[in-house]
Amino acid sequence: MKIHEYQAKELFRKYNVPVAESCVAFSKEEALKAANDLGVFPVVIKAQIHAGGRGKGGGVKLAANQEQVLTIADQFLGMRLVTHQTGPEGKIVRKVLVEAGQSIDKEFYLSLLVDRHTEKIVIMASQAGGIDIEDVAQKTPEKIFKVYVDPLLGIQGYQLREVGFRLGFPAPAMKQLYGLLFNLYKFFVENDASLVEINPLILTSEGVVLALDAKVDFDSNALYRHKDILELRDLDEEDPLEVEASKYNLNYVNLDGNVGNIVNGAGLAMATMDIIKNAGAAPANFMDVGGGATSEQVENAFRIILADPKVKAILINIFGGILRCDIFAKGVVDAVKKTGISVPVVVRMRGTNMDEGKKILIDSGLNFINAFDLSDAAAKIAAAVN
Ligand code: ADP
Ligand code: MG
Numbered sequence: 001m002k003i004h005e006y007q008a009k010e011l012f013r014k015y016n017v018p019v020a021e022s023c024v025a026f027s028k029e030e031a032l033k034a035a036n037d038l039g040v041f042p043v044v045i046k047a048q049i050h051a052g053g054r055g056k057g058g059g060v061k062l063a064a065n066q067e068q069v070l071t072i073a074d075q076f077l078g079m080r081l082v083t084h085q086t087g088p089e090g091k092i093v094r095k096v097l098v099e100a101g102q103s104i105d106k107e108f109y110l111s112l113l114v115d116r117h118t119e120k121i122v123i124m125a126s127q128a129g130g131i132d133i134e135d136v137a138q139k140t141p142e143k144i145f146k147v148y149v150d151p152l153l154g155i156q157g158y159q160l161r162e163v164g165f166r167l168g169f170p171a172p173a174m175k176q177l178y179g180l181l182f183n184l185y186k187f188f189v190e191n192d193a194s195l196v197e198i199n200p201l202i203l204t205s206e207g208v209v210l211a212l213d214a215k216v217d218f219d220s221n222a223l224y225r226h227k228d229i230l231e232l233r234d235l236d237e238e239d240p241l242e243v244e245a246s247k248y249n250l251n252y253v254n255l256d257g258n259v260g261n262i263v264n265g266a267g268l269a270m271a272t273m274d275i276i277k278n279a280g281a282a283p284a285n286f287m288d289v290g291g292g293a294t295s296e297q298v299e300n301a302f303r304i305i306l307a308d309p310k311v312k313a314i315l316i317n318i319f320g321g322i323l324r325c326d327i328f329a330k331g332v333v334d335a336v337k338k339t340g341i342s343v344p345v346v347v348r349m350r351g352t353n354m355d356e357g358k359k360i361l362i363d364s365g366l367n368f369i370n371a372f373d374l375s376d377a378a379a380k381i382a383a384a385v386n
Contacts, residue, residue: 047096109199122148
């Protein structure tokens with residue numbers, strides 16, 4: 001689960017990770033008040049969306065006086081900000097961060113993430129921080145170094161020093177960096193973060209070290225033990241269909257293709273996406289209704305997929321085990337009767353009560369395309385969309 005920069009910086013303050021003075025604002029009047037409260041100019045107005053690349057996309061601007069604060073806040077709030085991380089559809093800006101402008105001497109890159117391969121927490125850092133870090137990673141990856149921390153031992157003094165030296169930190173600022181990194185590591189572990197990225201980490205011309213940007217992602221599977229973090233969730237930033245699906249415990253991910261699919265079991269769902277691709281079509285979603293789905297859940301799954309305008313045909317692939325085929329078929333028929341259906345639906349159903357399930361589909365009088373096996377289903381769905 002991602003949070004906004006302003007929320008991450010609030011948490012950083014609690015952990016004594018140094019950040020610049022700032023305040024979030026939901027209107028231009030609030031932005032002006034925030035700037036006046038900071039009592040310094042220039043301030044930097046930063047669009048708050050769950051994506052990076054805001055600087056390059058025009059979502060971070062310097063305001064030299066009150067008038068500019070109003071103009072920029074007015075321009076940002078409500079705008080659709082497109083960055084290389086948002087995709088072409090962009091994201092609507094609903095709040096801005098008003099931050100004291102810093103005189104930057106140098107920008108560094110610093111992040112912590114879980115490395116599944118080594119089963120450690122990896123610190124990634126670079127002297128070449130700032131808005132071009134993706135270019136650095138692609139063209140000169142040797143400029144980014146990694147230090148692996150064993151989670152059982154925690155971060156060690158020599159590792160703090162290694163990061164400081166390899167970043168080429170000047171001696172007087174070194175202690176600040178050690179403190180920042182030590183506290184950041186503590187924040188990461190105590191809150192089950194999966195990613196913490198500070199880009200840029202800056203050294204100001206006065207020699208002060210600050211986290212000038214803050215991107216944090218939490219392990220969703222651990223949120224049950226962090227109620228305070230869960231409260232920071234911003235549903236406006238998430239895909240509305242995915243939010244709807246999560247209400248019914250459906251494992252749903254919206255994708256780019258045009259074949260909607262409903263499957264029971266995550267493994268079968270992935271295999272189904274593969275056969276759709278193999279047949280020359282592309283899945284519009286991943287949808288696992290779960291092994292023990294009820295007919296209401298099937299109905300909700302169907303409704304969510306039908307609400308996706310990209311979907312030009314639907315493939316239902318069910319293996320009747322705990323979820324019996326007749327229960328499933330009833331859910332599908334109920335859903336189609338309620339919502340109506342304008343796209344072809346191919347059904348491949350096998351397992352417990354398969355014949356009863358097929359009978360329910362046929363007796364419904366609705367126009368389902370029956371498939372015999374997986375390859376037959378794939379061929380029929382590809383024919384339906386191509
Ligand atoms: P993003 O990573 O989404 O582009 P950042 O918060 O990193 O957004 O801001 C982009 C750039 O804007 C930074 O690299 C920095 O140069 C500048 N910047 C951001 N905040 C401030 C600030 N408070 N004072 C001065 N410059 C800033
Ligand atoms: Mg940044």
